[in-house]
Amino acid sequence: MNFPVTFLTYMQEALYGPNGYYMVDRSRFGRVGDFxxxxxxxxxxxxxxxxxxxxxxxxxxxxxxxxxxxxxxxxxxxxxxxxxxxxxxxxxxxxxxxxxxxxxxxxxxxxxxxxxxxxxxxxxxxxxxxxxxxxxxxxxxxxxxxxxxxxxIPCEILRVTNSEVSRLMVTTHADWSGIAVGPYAGEKLVTYFEQTQDCSCLEYANRYIRPVNDMDAPIEGVNDDVIAEAGxxxxxxxxxxxxxxxxxxxxxxxxGGFAEDLIASDRPQGTLRAYRSHQLLDVFLDQTGECDLTYxxxxxxxxxxxxxxxxxxxxxxxxxxxxxxxxxxxxxxxxxxxxxxxxxxxxxxxxxxxxxxxxxxxxxxxxxxxx
Ligand SMILES: C[S@@+](CC[C@H](N)C(=O)[O-])C[C@H]1O[C@@H](n2cnc3c(N)ncnc32)[C@H](O)[C@@H]1O
CATH class of the missing domain: 3.40.50.12710 (Rossmann fold)
Incomplete structure (x- = not known):
């Protein structure tokens, strides 16, 4: 991967790239697999x-x-x-x-x-x-x-406020020079949010995030910036x-659920999960292709x-x-x-x-x- 990449590109590569989770011969399903x-x-x-x-x-x-x-x-x-x-x-x-x-x-x-x-x-x-x-x-x-x-199916991860839509980017620690690190950062790879004008991200935010979490009167416990996956x-x-x-x-x-179920106070970071050997992984970004990613x-x-x-x-x-x-x-x-x-x-x-x-x-x- 030529970093930085959007989270969607990272997930595409991690699941369906040449060494992607679904592309290599391994046990994925059932007792001897991951889920x-x-x-x-x-x-x-x-x-x-x-x-x-x-x-x-x-x-x-x-x-x-x-x-x-x-x-x-x-x-x-x-x-x-x-x-x-x-x-x-x-x-x-x-x-x-x-x-x-x-x-x-x-x-x-x-x-x-x-x-x-x-x-x-x-x-x-x-x-x-x-x-x-x-x-x-x-x-x-x-x-x-x-x-x-x-x-x-690979998704973007968006951070949405009243005025701005940012999407999660993935890069290496070596190439990272910003101040705020986003979720899921590992030892090798790091994430950050970058403002985007991408039409499908803006449309998703306007249709499914902003109307649910009214930014002027946010759902109790949900910040006025919401982080959510966007399919x-x-x-x-x-x-x-x-x-x-x-x-x-x-x-x-x-x-999953209806748009309003997906933005809830108990999910401040969205619903993305990584599984390996039936364990939910907290830090998975470095394990590209080694675990299932799902939302x-x-x-x-x-x-x-x-x-x-x-x-x-x-x-x-x-x-x-x-x-x-x-x-x-x-x-x-x-x-x-x-x-x-x-x-x-x-x-x-x-x-x-x-x-x-x-x-x-x-x-x-x-x-x-x-x-
Ligand atoms: C989570 S697994 C589920 C497999 C199976 N349906 C089950 O329930 O055990 C997702 C499967 O969807 C496949 N997949 C993902 N995107 C696809 C697409 N666009 N077209 C066909 N298969 C796809 C993956 O390769 C993988 O085998």
């Missing part, structure tokens, strides 16, 4: 998504194509496709397309999904441009799903999903951007309420429990408050005119 997502808790998670997708009226009469963004090691892919194949409402063909920019994610998922050969059409690729023509023609109307992918790449990512696939549905699951997703912005692209968006709800209010869920679950008794404790973990049930929000967007 768990719902997809490693139990295959029940994929089953619950299969139950939701199977009930969409659009897929009753036509084949089901699911496109997953950010496949990780393929845990969700496996349980979701198995769940669709065994679901009583699904009699038609199932096609799964997994997309990820990490070569190890692609390799591990391809291995994991070999067992589906002959039962479902499976494609695991870096980009939809690699798909055969006849498969690309099946993308419009697909169901798009992304589990914990939005929190892995400035989210609009272009969503446009890419929309334009390359033209899906009927787009579903995202992530931690809370702004679901107000997600909803705004999906609506702007022409989707009806159901107000995001917590994972537990979402799954437990699906039609016919109790019958569905009791059938699954009969087949596998381990599912009962997995269900508690996935849906109860205190577990993952209230940690994650789910946003469902449906293309207008698809109802």
């Amino acid at each position: 768990y997502t719902s997809t490693q808790v139990s295959p029940l998670y994929g089953d619950l998504w299969a139950h939701f997708i199977a009930q969409r009226p659009e897929y009753r009469a036509s084949d089901i194509t699911v496109v997953e963004f950010g496949i990780g090691d393929g845990h969700l892919a496996e349980s979701l496709v198995e769940g669709l194949l065994r679901h009583p409402l699904v009699t038609q063909a199932v096609c799964y397309i997994g997309l990820d920019q990490s070569p190890t994610a692609l390799a591990r998922t391809r291995d994991r999904l070999q067992k589906l050969e002959g039962r479902a059409q499976v494609y695991v690729v870096h980009s939809v441009t690699e798909l055969p023509h006849e498969v690309r023609s099946r993308l419009p109307g697909a169901f798009v799903l992304g589990n914990e992918v939005l929190d892995a 400035v790449l989210l609009p272009q990512f969503l446009r890419h999903v929309h334009e390359t696939i033209q899906p009927a549905y787009i579903a995202f699951v992530d931690y 809370d997703v702004n679901f107000t912005m997600l909803t705004d951007e999906l609506e702007r692209l022409g989707y009806d968006v159901v107000p995001p709800v917590r994972q537990g309420s979402f799954f437990m209010s699906l039609p016919d869920i109790h019958n569905f679950l009791s059938e699954r429990m009969k087949e596998d008794t381990k599912m009962a404790s997995a269900l508690k973990h996935l849906v109860l408050p205190g577990g993952l049930g209230d940690r994650f929000l789910i946003s469902i967007a449906q293309r207008k005119g698809e109802k």
Whole structure:
């Protein structure tokens, strides 16, 4: 990296550069990795998504194509496709397309999904441009799903006051000659805030930070300068999903909240976190590529951007309420429990408050005119 760089460039390099966290072959997920997502808790998670997708009226009469963004090691892919194949409402063909920019994610998922050969059409690729023509023609109307992918899209970190927007920069101690050191500084690398006129940073501050923390009457305990992550790449990512696939549905699951939840007195430095071996790291800046970097997703912005692209968006709800209010869920679950008794404790973990049930929000967007 040629320092100084914006935090967004630092995070891009740290996660997706040649030695980036997601690009090298290491164990990231589960007990032996750095963190768990719902997809490693139990295959029940994929089953619950299969139950939701199977009930969409659009897929009753036509084949089901699911496109997953950010496949990780393929845990969700496996349980979701198995769940669709065994679901009583699904009699038609199932096609799964997994997309990820990490070569190890692609390799591990391809291995994991070999067992589906002959039962479902499976494609695991870096980009939809690699798909055969006849498969690309099946993308419009697909169901798009992304589990914990939005929190892995690099962000800016902004400091916003009444009069000024600054963004976090990263440089080396050797090159640093200022007086105020920003958050996350390490032994080698240091951060500082620099005033910016970058349009996407200014727009984010004006839409999602200033209206929430009224700078003239700030939220009690929050200073009149707010530090918050800004997912400035989210609009272009969503446009890419929309334009390359033209899906009927787009579903995202992530931690986060509405704009007003993300600026709170208990988070004076924002929500950025670094994980390694299940430990939350206080000082991580020097460990470029060694740890996961993640932050809370702004679901107000997600909803705004999906609506702007022409989707009806159901107000995001917590994972537990979402799954437990699906039609016919109790019958569905009791059938699954009969087949596998381990599912009962997995269900508690996935849906109860205190577990993952209230940690994650789910946003469902449906293309207008698809109802
Ligand atoms: C936190 S992991 C989640 C993996 C998996 N969905 C799970 O829940 O276990 C994020 C994944 O998203 C991938 N990713 C990040 N940005 C992406 C993008 N623009 N397109 C596709 N995959 C992306 C990363 O490479 C990584 O595999």
